Amino acid sequence: MTDTLLILPGDGIGPEVMAEVSRIIDWFGDKRGLKFDVSEDLVGGAAYDVHGVPLADATMAKAQEVDAVLLGAVGGPKYDNLDFSVKPERGLLRLRKEMDLFANLRPAQCFDALADFSSLKRDVVAGLDIMIVRELTSGIYFGEPRGIIEENGERVGINTQRYTESEIDRVARSAFELARKRGNKVCSMEKANVMESGILWREVVQRVHDADYPDVELSHMYADAGGMQLCRWPKQFDVIVTDNLFGDLLSDVAAMLTGSLGMLPSASLGAPMANGRPKALYEPVHGSAPDIAGQGKANPIACILSFAMALRYSFDQGDEATRLEKAVEKVLADGVRTADLMQAEGGTPVTTAGMGDAILAALEAS
Ligand code: NAI
Ligand code: MG
Numbered sequence: 001m002t003d004t005l006l007i008l009p010g011d012g013i014g015p016e017v018m019a020e021v022s023r024i025i026d027w028f029g030d031k032r033g034l035k036f037d038v039s040e041d042l043v044g045g046a047a048y049d050v051h052g053v054p055l056a057d058a059t060m061a062k063a064q065e066v067d068a069v070l071l072g073a074v075g076g077p078k079y080d081n082l083d084f085s086v087k088p089e090r091g092l093l094r095l096r097k098e099m100d101l102f103a104n105l106r107p108a109q110c111f112d113a114l115a116d117f118s119s120l121k122r123d124v125v126a127g128l129d130i131m132i133v134r135e136l137t138s139g140i141y142f143g144e145p146r147g148i149i150e151e152n153g154e155r156v157g158i159n160t161q162r163y164t165e166s167e168i169d170r171v172a173r174s175a176f177e178l179a180r181k182r183g184n185k186v187c188s189m190e191k192a193n194v195m196e197s198g199i200l201w202r203e204v205v206q207r208v209h210d211a212d213y214p215d216v217e218l219s220h221m222y223a224d225a226g227g228m229q230l231c232r233w234p235k236q237f238d239v240i241v242t243d244n245l246f247g248d249l250l251s252d253v254a255a256m257l258t259g260s261l262g263m264l265p266s267a268s269l270g271a272p273m274a275n276g277r278p279k280a281l282y283e284p285v286h287g288s289a290p291d292i293a294g295q296g297k298a299n300p301i302a303c304i305l306s307f308a309m310a311l312r313y314s315f316d317q318g319d320e321a322t323r324l325e326k327a328v329e330k331v332l333a334d335g336v337r338t339a340d341l342m343q344a345e346g347g348t349p350v351t352t353a354g355m356g357d358a359i360l361a362a363l364e365a366s
């Protein structure tokens with residue numbers, strides 16, 4: 001079976017950081033025998049310039065077929081005044097919607113060399129490696145009824161938190177599958193003390209666990225207490241699974257445990273395909289950074305770590321993913337820094353390509 005990968009560099013710094021990932025993919029092909037069938041296509045403003053839409057139908061179809069999609073970033077000032085229907089972001093939204101990517105994975109990983117970037121004490125975050133799985137396509141952001149209505153002479157804002165058993169079941173499975181490739185531990189967060197959807201959430205997660213994942217350690221926590229625990233001692237967690245709203249909040253909190261936007265990867269997973277692998281889109285958390293685009297200043301690590309996630313979660317190459325993460329860790333420990341990682345005590349400043357060179361050299365030495 002050939003592993004297929006669709007690369008969508010996008011706009012702004014997207015192509016710059018993706019160029020470094022491409023070199024790393026080639027290295028894994030040459031030196032580790034990981035042969036990918038890689039195709040590249042346009043998304044966002046780059047697609048609009050050529051096709052008049054931010055994602056062509058042919059690209060969408062391709063994304064549905066491959067084992068993994070790796071995306072850079074979309075958007076930029078050039079496209080800010082476009083009609084909403086063809087804005088660059090719509091390309092990304094179409095991918096997420098049509099691939100039905102219901103599980104959003106946001107790791108919070110803190111490399112020792114960057115522990116001082118955190119707003120928390122070094123001991124609390126150094127070496128941290130946790131994964132938040134946020135349900136992404138249901139819950140209070142989508143539930144009906146919703147709207148602002150008139151009632152008893154005043155306006156009322158209404159949103160509905162709504163989860164079906166099958167929606168909870170599938171995201172729970174994603175979390176348990178991930179846990180098996182990591183620390184084998186899942187903590188599910190809801191508010192079963194005050195919410196009906198929370199009661200159902202807890203029950204379904206427990207049921208999925210008992211039936212199909214009894215080998216994974218499962219615990220439950222109220223989401224507010226979870227937020228507290230994330231700041232107090234985040235290393236107690238491995239995988240956290242939670243709903244759309246709580247996941248939105250908790251993943252932003254977790255991101256700040258680790259520092260720079262240029263370091264944060266993410267993934268969005270859907271249902272398993274015929275070959276058993278989930279539909280998957282990997283992308284850095286950051287955007288197209290127009291303020292630094294074209295200057296060789298972008299940090300490629302977020303995108304490189306997104307590829308490491310693809311190796312682990314789509315291609316079952318956990319050891320090679322670890323090899324890549326260790327290479328990043330080594331380079332950071334050596335003081336190699338893109339501009340966003342420069343601090344008072346210094347380090348060696350490098351360009352985007354310089355960071356790629358250093359990571360390739362570390363891979364070579366691994
Ligand atoms: P941004 O993430 O592009 O940039 C925020 C700040 O972080 C900027 O100062 C930027 O220079 C810096 N930064 C971001 N990534 C970096 C990296 N890899 N290395 C070094 N510094 C980095 O967010 P912003 O400025 O709000 O949005 C810019 C454009 O990106 C907009 O058009 C926005 O719509 C789009 N965007 C796209 C996203 C995506 O493709 N998933 C996500 C967020 C924004
Ligand atoms: Mg948010």
